[in-house]
Amino acid sequence: MLATIGTLGLRGIDGFKVTAEADISQGLPSFELVGLPDASVRESRDRVRSAIKNAGFTYPVSRITVNLAPADVKKEGPVYDLPLFLALLSASGQLRMDLSDKAFIGELSLSGAIRPVRGVLPMAIAAKNAGFKELYVPKENAEEAAVVEGLTVFAPPDVTALLNHFCGTSPLTPVLPQSEPKADHLPLPDFSEVMGQEAARRAMEIAAAGGHNVLLIGPPGSGKSMLAKRLPSILPDLSTEEALEITKIHSVAGTLPGGSGLLSHRPFRSPHHNISPQGLAGGGIVPHPGEVSLAHGGVLFLDELPEFSRQAMECLRQPLEDGKVTISRVSGSLTYPSRMMLVAAMNPCPCGYFGHPTRPCTCSASAAGRYMNKISGPLLDRIDLHIEVPPVKFDRLASPEKAESSEDIRRRVNAARARQRTRFAGTGITSNAEIPPGKLKEMCPLSEEAQTLLKNAFDRLGLSARAYDRLLKVARTIADLAGCDELSAAHVAEAIQYRSLDRKYWQTR
Ligand SMILES: Nc1ncnc2c1ncn2[C@@H]1O[C@H](COP(=O)(O)OP(=O)(O)OP(=O)(O)O)[C@@H](O)[C@H]1O
Ligand SMILES: [Mg+2]
Secondary structure, eight states, X not given: OEEEEEXXXXXXXXXXXXXXXXXXXXXXXXXXEESSBOHHHHTHHHHHHXXXXXXXXXXXXXXXXXXXXXXXXXXXXXXXXXXXXXHHHHHTTSOOOOOTTEEEOOEEOTTSBEEOOSOHHHHHHHHHHTTOSXXXXXXXXXHHHHTSTTOEEEOOSBHHHHHHHHTTSSOOOOOOOOSSOOOOSXXXXXXXXXXXXXXXXXXXXXXXXXXXXXXXEOOTTSSHHHHHHTGGGGOOOOOHHHHHHHHHHHHHHTOSOTTOOSXXXXXXXXXXXXXXXXXXXXXXXXXXXXXXXXXXXXXXXXXXXGGSOHHHHHTTHHHHHHSEEEEEETTEEEEEEOOOEEEEEEOSXXXXXXXXXXXXXXXXXXXXXXXXXXXXXXHHHTOSEEEEOOOOOHHHHHOOOOOOOHHHHHHHHHHHHHHHHHHTTTTSOOSGGGOOGGGHHHHSOBXXXXXXXXXXXXXXXXXXXXXXXXXXXXXXXXXXXXXXXSBOHHHHHHHHHTTOHHIIIIITO
C-alpha cells in the first residue's frame, strides 16, 4: 500500500515542500530510502523503527520503499523522522486518516519523543505557501512556527500525543503567536559607564544611525572593547521584515534561543580571533551560515583585528561589499544574507603605545609596519569610520559626572533611522550604508561649499572611488542626525575627519 505525507525541506534560508512517500509491498524485508537523502536522513530508519515499536505499533516486515520528492534536491537533517513514522503507519494500514492538508517536521527519539530541529521558521513559511492548513512541529520550535500567519501550528511532545490528537481522545491546542517578544538577553551594558571618549562615542552614534563599519584604534585599556560592547544598546529598533529575516537565519543555524518567536534584538556577534575563514563566512558539506550571516542586521565585532588570520580577514571582503555571501560546494551553491556593521578594534602597534601622549612606543619600525600591514588596504577601504580612542585622562575617569545614557543616544539614532525609512520607502534599502552607487547623487545632495571641500579632500587624501562613496554615505547619516536634507560643508568635514586616521597609522610608516 502507498501513503504520502507532507513535509518540508531547507535550502539556504528558504524552505520548500517535500512529499514523503512510503510503499509497502510483498517481498523480502528491506528498507530502501531514495530522493537524495544525506547520512543523517538515512539514519532515520533506525529511529523510526524503534519509535514505531515503542509507541505500541508493529514495524512492517516487508519490502519498504521510501521516496522523498522532489528527488533532485538534497535532503538534510533529521526533520523527516516524524513524516516517515506517519508514512509507514499509514502504508501498513495502522493509521487511517486523511492527512493531506497537514505537514510534519521533527526528529524522533527511540522512545517516540519529538525533538527540536533547525530551520523551522523558513519551513513554516514554505508550508503556508504550499497550501498546508496545519503544521506539526517539535514543541521547542513551536513559537518560531507560530509567527507565520494563516497556519495552525500544533506541537505534540511525542508521537503518542500526536496519535491521541488524531483520534480525538485528547486533542492538542493550537500554539498561538507570542504577543510580547520574549526578552532574549540580559540588560545591555550602557554608554553612561564610558567616561570621556566624546569623539569615539559620537562616531559610534553615527555608525549605529547609518549602519556604517567602524575601526577603533588605541592603546591598551582605553575603552575600545568597552565601547564596542555597548553598541547593541544604541542600535535602532527592528522592523518586522528585518526581524523575520534575522530570525530565519538563526533558525537555520540553530542559534535561536529556546522558545523564542521573532527575535526582538539585533544580533551582536563577537567571534574569537582564532576563528577559521569557514566559521566566519559560512561553510560545511551542506554550507551553514557563518558569523557574517549570523550578524546580519546587527553587528560583527572583531576585537584585536590583527590577530585574525589573513584568510579570515580577506573573506570578509565580499560580504562587506555585497551584503551577501555565496558559498559554493559540489552539492551546489548557497547564498546567505550578510548585511552587518563591522566593528573592529586594534592597538596601533604590537606594544600598543604608538602615538601615546606619555608612554614611548618600544616597537621597531619593521615590527610595527608588519603589524599594521596585517590589515589589508582593501579591507581598510571598506571601513567608513576610523576612530582614534586615546587614553582617558584621570580627571575625566574620576569625575563623578555620569556620561550620557544609551537611551538618549538611541532616541537620536531612531530619529535618524526614521528619516532613512522615509527616504528609502519601497526600495528595499534599510540604512544609508546600503545606498547603491546609482542613487548617491540623488540621495546625497551637496551644498556648493560641501562640494568644493569634498573635491579638495579627495585629492589631498588620495581617496579611492569606494572611499569617496562611503564618505558621502557617512555625511548623509551625519546630516540625518542633524535633521537636514542637504549635506552641508560641516557634515562633509566631519565625515572626512573619520577617513584621515589611515594616513597617521598606515601611510607614515
Ligand atoms: N573611557 C572609560 N571609562 C570608564 N572605564 C574605562 C574607560 N576605558 C577603559 N575603562 C576601564 O578599563 C577596562 C578595560 O577597557 P577595554 O577592555 O575597553 O580596553 P581596550 O581598549 O579594549 O584595551 P585592549 O587594547 O587591551 O584590548 C574597562 O573594563 C573599564 O573598566
Ligand atoms: Mg580590548
